[in-house]
Amino acid sequence: MNEPLYQLIYVSVIAPDAHPTCVADIIRTSRANNSLHGITGLLVFDGGRFCQYIEGAEDAVRRLSDAICEDPRHEQFIVLHAGPFDGPRLFSDWSMGYALSHEEASLPGLALLRGLPAVAGLQGLIPVLDLEP
Numbered sequence: 147m148n149e150p151l152y153q154l155i156y157v158s159v160i161a162p163d164a165h166p167t168c169v170a171d172i173i174r175t176s177r178a179n180n181s182l183h184g185i186t187g188l189l190v191f192d193g194g195r196f197c198q199y200i201e202g203a204e205d206a207v208r209r210l211s212d213a214i215c216e217d218p219r220h221e222q223f224i225v226l227h228a229g230p231f232d233g234p235r236l237f238s239d240w241s242m243g244y245a246l247s248h249e250e251a252s253l254p255g256l257a258l259l260r261g262l263p264a265v266a267g268l269q270g271l272i273p274v275l276d277l278e279p
């Protein structure tokens with residue numbers, strides 16, 4: 147039987163007083179925690195904005211997004227889409243893939259989307275992202 151899956155995508159802006167090494171810290175914590183909780187996903191950062199997609203069991207995804215939302219290292223947290231979906235997972239190989247986006251307009255453009263088009267928009271960026279496994 148397939149596991150019931152839930153996905154969530156949000157955008158946010160790095161806090162003005164966040165330390166420059168905070169993104170590396172976030173990735174390290176994410177990779178350690180997410181694999182323990184069956185979460186997979188992708189974090190994209192463009193030097194100022196974040197866009198993160200997470201997927202897994204609904205309670206695990208909700209608990210994680212509540213923790214991320216409260217994190218002082220970023221602000222203007224906006225959920226673009228959250229809901230159940232039929233698998234397979236979109237990022238099954240990544241406990242948290244990380245990509246730096248060099249294209250200035252990509253994340254602001256994504257932030258305008260709501261619902262499943264936001265997920266599709268993130269997937270559409272993948273070919274132009276510098277994605278490290």
Ligand SMILES: Cc1cc2nc3c(=O)[nH]c(=O)nc-3n(C[C@H](O)[C@H](O)[C@H](O)COP(=O)(O)O)c2cc1C
Nearest residue numbers: 172175176179180196198210213214217219220242
């Ligand atoms: C943009 C952003 C993305 C984050 N993504 C994750 C994540 O995918 N997984 C995770 O465990 N923590 C993530 N965090 C960190 C959480 O907010 C929180 O600090 C962490 O879950 C606490 O883990 P700890 O109790 O092991 O220290 C993220 C934080 C930020 C600012």
